[in-house]
Amino acid sequence: MSALVGTVPMLALTARRERSHMPAWYGLAALLLVVVGAGILGTYPTEAARTELAQTVNTDAGELFLIGPMHGTSIGSLILWRTQGIATIFIGLASILVVTRNTRSAEENGTSELLGASAIGRAAPLGAALVVAATGSLVAGVIIAGGFLTLGADVGGSLLVGAQVFTVGLLFAGVAGIVGQIVRTGRAATGLSVTVLAALFLTRGAVDASGGSPWLSPLGWTAAARPFTDNNVLTLLPALALAAVTIIASIRIAAGRDLGAGLLPDRAGRAQASTLLRGPFSLALRVSRGAIIGWTLGAVVVGLLIGSVASTVDQQADLDIGGSGPGLANTAVYLAPEVITVLALVTVLRLRSEAASGRAEILLARPVRRGHWLLAHAATAAVAALVALAGFGLGIGLGTGADVLAWVWAAVVRAPAVWILLALVAALLATAPGLAAGTGFTVLALLLALEFVVELQILPPQAYYASPFALVPQLPDGPGHPGYTALLLLVTAALLALALRRIRYLDIR
Known part of the structure; x- marks a missing residue:
């Protein structure tokens, strides 16, 4: 039996489980970014004000580390500068939680064992969770692109921003998928995945502040697309390729892994409890x-x-x-x-x-x-x-x-x-x-x-x-x-x- 048999019914079940979480994480996060964009646009409504801001930001190591550089002085460039880091954190967390909750956490509480008694392949829950996370990322990208257009940004750059959001969501869905094969508990999978997100975000900040190469971090790959200035779609391809590699690898591992086990072996416990456990x-x-x-x-x-x-x-x-x-x-x-x-x-x-x-x-x-x-x-x-x-x-x-x-x-x-x-x-x-x-x-x-x-x-x-x-x-x-x-x-x-x-x-x- 194929490891992905039963993915379609699992997809319906996963979507039902996430019917309240997905709108909250993906939808509200996207709308929040649009509100933040509208607010920053109201603060810097003129070209002169945006030019002065860009000069200040791009020479300040603290701003570069915390938020990133500002490429261009158009409306879209201003909004993107203020919201890109927030989008990375919110959409990345959303994908991590969706995948972990419906895979490793489901194994931990016994739900996957019950489903496995039916005609469901070993990797079907993971496949369904990845599809749901990808769909949520796509919806968030569409909402954000529409918000940029509504605020007066140009069409090409707005669509590329939506593609960036989708790429980030898919990338961290893949990260959560592969991490979930390494550790055996939902809490550990969530914690390690969030640690990867934080490490990549801090690396991006350090690179921006020091003027290093953006290719040192996958988040730098997506940012290198530079909507509203370069509009370089090709820089998204390495991140999409990395997402594909992690997704394929996680599915292959899930297909051959024992239910409830992880690639990291469990440590042998002590024969007797510590005297501190009272x-x-x-x-x-x-x-x-x-x-x-x-x-x-x-x-x-x-x-x-x-x-x-x-x-x-x-x-x-x-x-x-x-x-x-x-x-x-x-x-x-x-x-x-x-x-x-x-x-x-x-x-x-x-x-x-x-x-x-x-x-x-x-x-x-x-x-x-x-x-x-x-x-x-x-x-x-x-x-x-x-x-x-x-x-x-x-x-x-x-x-x-x-x-x-x-x-x-x-x-x-x-x-x-x-x-x-x-x-x-x-x-x-x-x-x-x-x-x-x-x-x-x-x-x-x-x-x-x-x-x-x-x-x-x-x-x-x-x-x-x-x-x-x-x-x-x-x-x-x-x-x-x-x-x-x-x-x-x-x-x-x-x-x-x-x-x-x-x-x-x-x-x-």
């Missing part, structure tokens, strides 16, 4: 330690990179988001909790995978109370966020050469904004587990969108205070907000109390 909290911390360490080290590195270019960027821009104080370093510390919230949500959502895999049932058969089990994962998520924030503050302090302890404290005191979201997800896990992941990430996405909308002056600055990230202390240069912080902690405690009450009546399976 309860549900130590166990939850143990199984999440890899993600915590990885995120913390990444936060330190990113903080160092941002801190090292902060003074250069501050000479050219006046950044002040959410009252955090002027400057790139302050803005970065303001935005850091929003990113680190992803770590907290993924960590607390491990409750869901533990229940689906049956491991929770084994654990709760012991003298472990459900409330303690839930609190263990919530506390682990809270610690993970706190440690990652401390790492980011440490990186900023070392990069700027300023008071390191002050920057660490400025990052750590923002943790309550993360905690309230993980408490919301914990409450949903105890009441309606199926809604927990979608609701948590949707709320986070809406808060991120709020930042863009206020930054583009579509809403007044007071709208920031609808976000918990603006209610925590905005140290080192902004207001302390002690009352708001106490309110966030109170709501967090109330949500956790609700979760503890509802978990007693939840059917774990």
